[in-house]
Amino acid sequence: MSSQNTSINVTHFIIGGFDTLSRPIAVGVVILITYLLAVLANMVNIMFIISDKRLHKPMYLLICNLAVVDIMYTSSCSPTMIGVLLAGVNTISYMACLIQMCVFHLGTAMESFVLAVMALDRFIAIIYPFQYHSYLTNTRVLVLTFIVWFVNCFFMCYMPATAVPLPHCSSRLRYTFCDFAAVIRTTCVNPEKHFNDAAIIAFFILFFTFVFICLSYCGILLFVKLSSNNEKKKMGSTLVSHLICAIVHYCPAFVRIIFTRFGVVLTLEERQGLLIGAVLGPCLVNPFVYFLRTKEIKQKLFKIFKKTKEIKSKMFKIFRKINTAG
Template sequence: MDNQTQVSEFILLGLSGQPLQRQVLFSLSFSLYLIGCLGNLLTILAIISDPHLHSPMYFFLSNLSLLDICFTSTTIPRMLVNHLCGLTTISFAACLAQMYFSITFGAADSILLSAMAYDRYLAICCPLHYTTIMSILRCVLLVGIPWISANLLSMIHTILMSRLSFCTNRIPHFFCELNILIKLSCSDTQVNEMLVLVLGGPVVLISLGCIMASYTPIAVAVWKVPSARGKWKAFSTCGSHLCVVCLFYGTIIGVYINPSSTHTPQKDMVATVMYTMVTPMLNPFIYSLRNRDLKGALRKLLLSRYHCSQPL
């Protein structure tokens, strides 16, 4: 207890300590971040610019793209700047802020995916009442709940983290991740560790339960469709969402829900890279490649920008 101190700054050790590996990982991280932000931004612009896409499904998709941009922008730019400038330090306040926003956007992403599954359930199983049920007010509510609940969850973790003392300020990661900071503390972290499961577990498990509850009747309804073409059309509206769900929840469960005894720094790092870089980058491509309307809107958006840039 005598060795506990309240550190004023942390040192982020990054993805690797080898210079050559750091250069390769920097190039890869920059490429993933640039592609992900560009893809998600184009998705948002395409949905806004095309009146045919002003429907609940695309409203949720545009919010998911916004969350992905915010989520990656919380961690990746700081890592890239630190690498370029040779500075690996981050102040205690900035570290807590980074942790706060990463939890907020990650948790909101998780809850929003369950809202999107509910939207697909109504569209396929209750098509006659879909427009009535999915009113503007309900859509705003289904988007607002993830933001509000995620901020409350993140606030609790951040307040508890600010009360801890740390024996070391060296973080073996590329950003201030909740579990890593808990492991670095010399204080009693039983409450923090318990709340990771008590608060984080329901966010993931309830969201997954809602998704399964939504897709079970969807699978039954699709199975009853007589024609193979009809089945494929119904499945194609949900296949993209299912791919995103598997990518996102698979990595989140691997990092936060598994027992701490099964964790290793290498596994945690790979899983974190997956849900902070790879999944947000893949989301717009998964949705656009499997959605004819969105591909058409993206094509029109890019062509209009191209014609506007041509000299008269």
Template sequence: MSDSNTTDFSNPSTFILLGIPGLEAAHIWISIPFCAMYIIAVLGNFTILFIVKMDPSLHGPMFYFLCMLAVTDLVMSTSTIPKMLSIFWFSSREISFSACLTQMYFIHCFSAMESGILMAMAFDRFVAICHPLRYSTILTNSVVAKIGLAVVLRSGIITLPYPFLARRWPYCRTNIIPHFCCGHIAVVKLACADFSISSYYGLFDLLSVTGMDLFFITVSYTLILKVIFCLPTKYAQLKTFGTCISHLCAILALYIPDFFSSLTHRFGHNVPWEFLVLIASVNLLVPPMLHPIIYGVRTKQMRDRLLQLFTYKET
């Protein structure tokens, strides 16, 4: 190991990202599905933004929230996947200390933002189903903008301590990160000091942001189901519940890998590290890829506009 990796230093000038430790020989093969998923995520989310922008009939609260989700997915995946692919393809493993902390901030900030937007979309479904006659008066453009701003501010502020906590620790053991990105826990584990406060803050962030969002989503759907079960016919119940399927699929695509990754990183001491890194990559790649597919296939307005777009191109 080089001297730069063993010399005492408070803030290293660079970190070395290993990609997926133990699977270096398979990096090229692993990069193929990862690259395909990233391309699908970028094209899918840009398509959503384009369709909503071009079609005035889609200028409503649900589609504004969908655009916010698309932008969040684009930023979160683009802040990590290109660097990961450069590691796999070109062995470009170095990342400066400042760039590492910036990437850390973007990962956690936009992950929290994604969760907040899904909570806002749950509120949209609640108003649409429980108070349909007041939908346009409750969810005005002004209210949607305020909700979006609140989600952005909450995510930006609650994520600020991550890079500041990581900067304060001395890194005197090594500057090699056995990961493809600068996740908070992956970085602070290199510190030669008691970083318990960083770990506890990460758990607080998980419970207070994601936990709170899931609580309000659960409350919203409890009230939604109560209204649905009061509808007179089975057809009406299924049709109304069908308007929530896209949102429920988006929730599962985000929260299942997110919780599994967070909990295994903190408590899965006997879990192989390469498995933890693979789970983290799934957490970063799968939701941005699935969200545009889910909404493109399940939402009638989006599906109709997509068909019109491709039909127009063919003619």
């Protein structure tokens, strides 16, 4: 947009990212079901870990933190998209849009940093198994978690500090919710400079955390080569969960953010599809991966199902006796 355009006073934004969608209700139902499943699964994960003192260990504290990040991440934009698609509410207030933008990008960054910290946890657990509990205590994990949250909140201050002072020439968002690119495109300035600055920050966060995770895996693989076959199977089992979560998070992120900055042209629909997948995919996959791959959580879940089945069986016998007596 040209800086010569007349600026307007924006009190709310109109979300226009779904205007060309042929089947909005079907897409809305899919997003709604995925969102509810993701939030429910992550909340169950958190409750399992909090309620069981045996799970108050560094690894489970990190899983709990990942679940909190997933809930925040998917809740930053999913309700807005569901409201547009299913309820026809396609407006959002200026302040709510800025908050959504900050929370969404904070969730994106936190997802990367939490996976990096979890890679460190797996590295220490495999390379230094006997010193693990002395290196990573609950207190140190909590302090490290606080530092990660603080650093990412500091990074996210750039976006509102950049967007708020700029004059707006439009109140219509091209995308499906308020992210930095959508808000900047409504301003009267050339967005390229701001996109480049944001891309540098995103590249730094993604590249730093991705390289850290890769180095951790390289160290683990070198150690695994020297181990016995039984130890290799155990180590591989502990890494699979984290590897799945990392792949689901980084693949759409690299395609959407990094590749597009090097000339790969994506249509608006493709970009928005990747963006929605990048939000909902990890938040849905992560809790189910740890349900299925973490022995303690899986055992606790099976015990709950077993108790529920026993209660139902007892209730059925009671009702049967009542009916027979009657």
